[in-house]
Amino acid sequence: MSTRAQVVLGEREFFPGIGPIPYEGRESDQPLAFRWYEADRVVGEKTMAEHFKFAVAYWHSFGGTGTDPFGAPTRQYPWLVAREPQLRARDKMEAAFEFITKMGIPYYCFHDFDLIEEGPTLAESARRLDRITDYAQQKQAASGVKLLWGTANLFSHPRYMNGAATNPDFAVVAHAAAQVRRALDATIKLGGENYVFWGGREGYLSLLNTDMKTELDHLARFLHLAVDYARRQGFEGQFFIEPKPAEPSKHQYDFDAATVIGFLREYDLLDHFKLNIEVNHATLAQHTFQHEVRVAADAGLLGSLDANRGDYQNGWDTDQFPNNVYELVEALLILLETGGLRGGGINFDAKLRRNSTDPVDLFYAHIGGMDAFARALLVAQDILEHSDYLALRRERYASFQSEAARAFATGQSTLEDLSAWAQANGEPEPRSGRQERFENIINRYL
Numbered sequence: 001m002s003t004r005a006q007v008v009l010g011e012r013e014f015f016p017g018i019g020p021i022p023y024e025g026r027e028s029d030q031p032l033a034f035r036w037y038e039a040d041r042v043v044g045e046k047t048m049a050e051h052f053k054f055a056v057a058y059w060h061s062f063g064g065t066g067t068d069p070f071g072a073p074t075r076q077y078p079w080l081v082a083r084e085p086q087l088r089a090r091d092k093m094e095a096a097f098e099f100i101t102k103m104g105i106p107y108y109c110f111h112d113f114d115l116i117e118e119g120p121t122l123a124e125s126a127r128r129l130d131r132i133t134d135y136a137q138q139k140q141a142a143s144g145v146k147l148l149w150g151t152a153n154l155f156s157h158p159r160y161m162n163g164a165a166t167n168p169d170f171a172v173v174a175h176a177a178a179q180v181r182r183a184l185d186a187t188i189k190l191g192g193e194n195y196v197f198w199g200g201r202e203g204y205l206s207l208l209n210t211d212m213k214t215e216l217d218h219l220a221r222f223l224h225l226a227v228d229y230a231r232r233q234g235f236e237g238q239f240f241i242e243p244k245p246a247e248p249s250k251h252q253y254d255f256d257a258a259t260v261i262g263f264l265r266e267y268d269l270l271d272h273f274k275l276n277i278e279v280n281h282a283t284l285a286q287h288t289f290q291h292e293v294r295v296a297a298d299a300g301l302l303g304s305l306d307a308n309r310g311d312y313q314n315g316w317d318t319d320q321f322p323n324n325v326y327e328l329v330e331a332l333l334i335l336l337e338t339g340g341l342r343g344g345g346i347n348f349d350a351k352l353r354r355n356s357t358d359p360v361d362l363f364y365a366h367i368g369g370m371d372a373f374a375r376a377l378l379v380a381q382d383i384l385e386h387s388d389y390l391a392l393r394r395e396r397y398a399s400f401q402s403e404a405a406r407a408f409a410t411g412q413s414t415l416e417d418l419s420a421w422a423q424a425n426g427e428p429e430p431r432s433g434r435q436e437r438f439e440n441i442i443n444r445y446l
């Protein structure tokens, strides 16, 4: 992979004065350059580009206007001003491919109606999607940029206020199915490597008016239908579920990694689905990102990552660009140790702050995020290669090498056997967990 994509401009240049972003190394003073991300640099067994498979999120980066619940748009991006939806979608795509290729990012991700506004009917929406995906095909071919995943926006339109696949009204469920069918078609047409289901409004605002069991049964049925359809169309990629505990619903059914794994197992969906773990969703669930990555990886289900960060003082999904290298090292240690992502990559599901109003801010944000990951990767690899980190952790479990312990761990002993062993061996010695020593390892290699 890598050897960077061609810069592809449309009829007009939307980011004039900004060229391809170079790697210049840590001493560079140039703000529009990478200090750590060097696509072709080999780290362990893969290049940086292969480890990460970075992707740009179409919605935040090209559709985000800076609105929040308290205020109007703060950005008038020049690609969002054309009157006619087709023209606007075309400008937006030109800006997108110009940005992605100037950044040297290999992938992008979209919801169906990020590409173009939804039409007044299903048929008109399908027609619009067909046309814009024709154009995306050309842009991908010209640039070498690829689609990491597609998804359907099943949460913005008012019809989905009570959910999509879990809606109590069958008419809405069927409408959602029609929409997912077209989103799958678009993903397949563009060679999408994966397809994502983020829970949107699949959850409840009040349990009083909700039949949770029925809604979960319907969700599973819906996912089975989507998989069956996509496989019949020849799609061989991975499906991902993206856990999130709350927002917009009070309670989202795909609460966290452990909940989703239980759901997939209960409804026989494990063969087709893996997880897309998002940093700020993990923290909303009162977990660390590292925790969610570990839960998914240990189950062999770590598919992809949505990179961003929350705010330690705020309890909502702030979706800021990642910048905490220490925490990223903890997550990348798990990734390296467990063999990396299964099919996916790292999508910047992150948005500029409302008061970051210039197109160039998109560059600063993505450069910062990619550099943070790249630096963390180098540190994590260093730790695994040169420190006693893994040995120290293994050492905490050394007592399980004894014959009695092995019999326990392999299911060969009874509770009485353990009791007898405990009585014969007396009170256990205290053993330090050495947390501070472990924590110091990361700082040492930073």
Ligand code: XUL
Residues within 6 Å of the ligand: 111, 151, 196, 198, 242, 244, 278, 306, 317, 349
């Ligand atoms: C919402 C979120 C979504 C998904 C795609 O919090 O993360 O943007 O990533 O639907």
Ligand code: CO
Residues within 6 Å of the ligand: 198, 242, 278, 306, 349
């Ligand atoms: Co996301």
